[in-house]
Amino acid sequence: MRPTTLLRRLLGIQQVRVLAAEFEEDKLVIDVAPSWSKGRCSCCGAKAPGHDRRERRWRHLxxxxxxxxLRYSIRRVTCSKCGVKIEQVPWADPDSGFTHPFEELVALLSQKTDKTMVSNLLRIAWLTVGRVIERVVRRYGGDPQARLRGLRRIGIDELSYRKQHRYVTIVVDLDTHRVVWVAEGKDAAALDGFFEALGADGVAALEIASIDMSGAFKRALRQRAPHVRVVFDRFHVQGLVHDALDQIRRGMVAELREPDEKxxxxxxxxxxxxxxxxxxxxxxxxxDELEKENQPLYRAYLMKEALAxxxxxxxSESIHDDLMNWLTWVEAEGEPPLLRAAETIAEHFDGIVAYVAVGLTNAITEGLNRxxxxxxxxxxxxxxxxxFASMLLLCCGGITLPWPHVVPL
Ligand SMILES: [Zn+2]
Structure with a gap:
């Protein structure tokens, strides 16, 4: 077998010719070319006359x-439809310095493992990984509209992205347990694109939406899909009480003078x-010490635990009365931050009871959230x-990627 044939079969990429190969310090550089000779537009794939060439490299497995x-002198072509573009090559996207198999391995590992593992194993910067994932999701994520087909029960939530309080809104299909939509922001407008993509029939098919109690998503639903039954999931309700407990503790710390007690x-x-x-x-x-020495804080802890x-x-039979009794207890004996939480819970009472009544299993929402x-x-x-949006779709959107096993061509 000729060495170039051997290398071509080792690469495992369709429609590639191998021209030569050499070692450059510690790396193998393989000169390749598309199996076709006339230039093609990378935008639309049409044949297009080429002009100047420039050497480029692509990292491969x-x-x-x-x-x-891989090394190739890539042409610029003039496409009758798209204008001057870079030529299409069969091993990579036009804007990438990596081959498709390499990008797919990056994405596959990003689905399964942490970032140190990905960058150390593949020897690439984590910063680069974001762009790679965007391209892979574009290739494998399928039609964004198709993800929205058949939606009946959805969860809407906000996630804070990066430390500077930037938010995204995600929509989750509670039946398939997948993230189906990601958009910037956490206000009602963040959902505009979702409702538009869903279309009138898709909106009409929606039955239940599980949301937080902040009001923004509720407003959006009332405007765009008023028939949808809104429920408030337990994790947001418990989160509210959790925060109230922490506020009580911090308030008490601030009032203490003695450093040891603080x-x-x-x-x-x-x-x-x-x-x-x-x-x-x-x-x-x-x-135990709290129970003896700080009854108000200990009681607040019990209130949090009781709600859980x-x-x-x-x-569905017990939730109404249990929740009512809990509210009565907090209203009688709770500290001010808990009273405020109880007030919010009382305002959203029906939607919280409905969350249990519609039988949404906690494991789904909690699992996906985590x-x-x-x-x-x-x-x-x-x-x-x-x-970030692509990473969410890659890891929680049900995208299946091929394993990087080469089938010799
Ligand atoms: Zn074109």
Whole structure:
């Protein structure tokens, strides 16, 4: 077998000719060309006369553990439809310095593992990964409209992206457990594009929307899809009470004068955040001390835990009365931050009861939420919002990627 034939079969890319190869320091550089001779427009694929050439390189999958680059003098072509464009090559997108198989491996690993692993294993900067993922989602994510087909029950949520309080709104299909839409912002306008893409029939088919209690999504739904039954999911409700408990603790710390007492109360944060059976011995002792010495804070902790227990055991028959009793308790004995949380819960009472009544399983919303949050923290370092949105679709949008196994051509 000729060495160039051997290399062509090792590359595993269709419609490529291998012309030569050489080692350049520690990497293998392979000279390639498209199997067709006339230039093609990278925009529309039509044949187009070419003019000047410029040498370019594309990073490919390692060959036998050795870094590998493809080299080709790419033409500029004049397309009768698109104007002057770069020519199409069969191994890469026009705006990429990586081959398709390499990009797919980047995306596949990004779905499954953390960013240190991806950048160390593939020896690329994490910053670059965002753009790669955008292209892979464009190739494999399918038609964005198709993702919206058949939507009945949706969850709408906001995620904060990067540390500077930038937000995206995500729409989740609660039946397929997939993220189907991502848009910038967290106000009602963030959903405009979603409703437009969905179209009148798609909107009419919607039945249930699970949202937070901030009001923005509720307003958007009332305007664009007033027939949809709005429910408020337990995680946002519990989050409200969780924050109120933390506010109470911080308020008490601020009022203390004695540094030792301040430190001791600050040290209860961990214990207060968790359920009693999830505490280690030290944290449990702190909680015991609170019970003896700080009844208001201990009671607030019990109120938080009681609410979680109500949702854990709720049925459509029990939720109404259980929640009502909880509110009565908080209104009688709760500290001001909890009173405010209770007020919000009372205002949204029907939608919270409906969340349990419509039988949305908690595991779906919680599981997806947790996954989306992991993806978000992994996406710190992407500069572009489009990269983050693509990462969400890649990891939570049900996209299946090919494994990088070469079938010799
Ligand atoms: Zn063209």
């Amino acid at each position: 390692d060959v036998g553990g050795v870094r590998c680059e 430190r001791a109360l600050k040290g209860t944060r961990y214990a207060l955040q968790r359920s009693p059976w999830r505490l280690d011995a030290v944290a449990r002792r702190k909680l 227990a109500i949702f854990d055991t709720a049925s 996954k989306a949050r992991v993806v978000t923290s992994r996406s710190y370092g992407f500069r572009r919002l489009a990269s």
